[in-house]
Amino acid sequence: MSKLRVPVGALDHVLGPPDAPVTLVEYGDFQCPFCGQAYWEVKKVLEEMGEGLRYVFRHFPLTQAHPFALQAAEAAEAAGAQGKFWEMYARLYEHQQMLDFESLREHAWALGLEDERFTRELMEHRHQEHVRRDFMGGVRSGVSGTPGFFINGERYVGEFSAPVLLSALQGRSVEAPGYY
Amino acid sequence: MPHLAGQSNAPLPAGTPAPPIDAPVTPDQKVSLEDFRGAPLVLVFYPADWSPVCSDELALFNELLPEFERLGARVVAISCDGVWCHLAFARARNLHMVLASDFHPQGAISRAYNVFQEDAGTSERALFVLDAEGKVFWSHRSPVAVNPGADGVLDALERLAGRSGSMSEDAGVSTRRGAPGHPGVHS
Numbered sequence: 001m002s003k004l005r006v007p008v009g010a011l012d013h014v015l016g017p018p019d020a021p022v023t024l025v026e027y028g029d030f031q032c033p034f035c036g037q038a039y040w041e042v043k044k045v046l047e048e049m050g051e052g053l054r055y056v057f058r059h060f061p062l063t064q065a066h067p068f069a070l071q072a073a074e075a076a077e078a079a080g081a082q083g084k085f086w087e088m089y090a091r092l093y094e095h096q097q098m099l100d101f102e103s104l105r106e107h108a109w110a111l112g113l114e115d116e117r118f119t120r121e122l123m124e125h126r127h128q129e130h131v132r133r134d135f136m137g138g139v140r141s142g143v144s145g146t147p148g149f150f151i152n153g154e155r156y157v158g159e160f161s162a163p164v165l166l167s168a169l170q171g172r173s174v175e176a177p178g179y180y
Numbered sequence: 181m182p183h184l185a186g187q188s189n190a191p192l193p194a195g196t197p198a199p200p201i202d203a204p205v206t207p208d209q210k211v212s213l214e215d216f217r218g219a220p221l222v223l224v225f226y227p228a229d230w231s232p233v234c235s236d237e238l239a240l241f242n243e244l245l246p247e248f249e250r251l252g253a254r255v256v257a258i259s260c261d262g263v264w265c266h267l268a269f270a271r272a273r274n275l276h277m278v279l280a281s282d283f284h285p286q287g288a289i290s291r292a293y294n295v296f297q298e299d300a301g302t303s304e305r306a307l308f309v310l311d312a313e314g315k316v317f318w319s320h321r322s323p324v325a326v327n328p329g330a331d332g333v334l335d336a337l338e339r340l341a342g343r344s345g346s347m348s349e350d351a352g353v354s355t356r357r358g359a360p361g362h363p364g365v366h367s
Contacts, residue, residue: 002329002331062239062240062243063243064239064242064243064273064274064275064276065239065242065243065273065274135243136247139240139244139247139329139330139331139334140331140334140335141331142329142331143329144236144237144240144327144328144329144330145236145237145239145240145327
């Protein structure tokens with residue numbers, strides 16, 4: 001099974017302690033309905049594991065299938081530039097039907113972002129390169145669709161319901177059931 | 181990569197001259213290997229239009245068309261569906277690659293590449309990278325339910341580029357939406 005070829009680094013968006021025993025990397029697309037489901041499952045997993053988990057989100061927009069996905073990913077990065085990546089990440093997944101340009105500006109407003117800067121960065125595609133780099137890193141690591149998960153650098157292709165994900169994450173430090 | 185028990189032999193291996201392809205892509209257009217001679221070609225065999233895994237797989241390859249173009253390669257996807265089915269599928273999913281039909285005689289191309297599922301009457305899920313001379317450079321078969329991703333193809337194309345020393349930029353691989361053999365359904 002494929003391995004994560006791009007290690008977690010300074011450009012990544014990370015939740016949880018750097019020395020957590022388990023790292024979950026997700027490649028996701030804000031317009032993908034499965035990623036929308038996975039968002040709630042990952043949220044439960046994060047609450048359950050607390051400091052025991054480091055979670056990393058990377059972009060994997062399938063722009064031909066999901067016309068708003070790239071713009072939404074750029075919006076998350078533009079929010080990140082103002083220190084609110086995770087707030088925007090949550091807001092986008094909780095409003096997957098509202099990813100058009102004006103809706104993104106409304107999300108930015110709701111999060112208290114500086115509108116002029118946010119809008120300019122979106123229009124100039126300031127963060128597209130970051131998104132593209134995430135995407136290609138995922139492709140080269142064998143991500144074939146979204147959501148794409150890696151647990152401690154190993155591709156995880158099992159179910160992503162919270163209970164199954166939890167057992168995979170917790171089992172990982174002992175053995176690796178459910179992997180291949 | 182493990183093959184499913186009971187599956188036939190491996191897909192045509194590296195070094196084999198690629199069997200000819202002469203397949204319809206629209207009701208009045210055909211595609212042949214000769215159309216792509218001089219540049220690497222990626223062949224994506226898949227079981228069926230519309231099935232969930234195939235759609236994910238083709239969505240990924242569709243997304244990567246600019247990357248394949250950068251590597252000087254073209255992409256042709258092949259299944260045993262008919263051209264009308266291909267047209268509807270491409271239109272619905274916004275697919276920009278050539279979809280070749282191996283419908284009649286059923287699976288003839290897939291059989292030639294040793295990636296036909298006799299019991300199901302469909303192509304298997306298999307990937308080939310052909311070199312500029314039309315020889316198989318790399319091949320891979322996935323279990324039907326597993327989306328193979330594109331890392332293997334990209335790795336192979338990069339090795340191929342390294343082998344030939346230079347990318348074939350003169351091979352007419354730029355985007356030509358109306359190129360011969362292209363379904364041209366995205367006006």
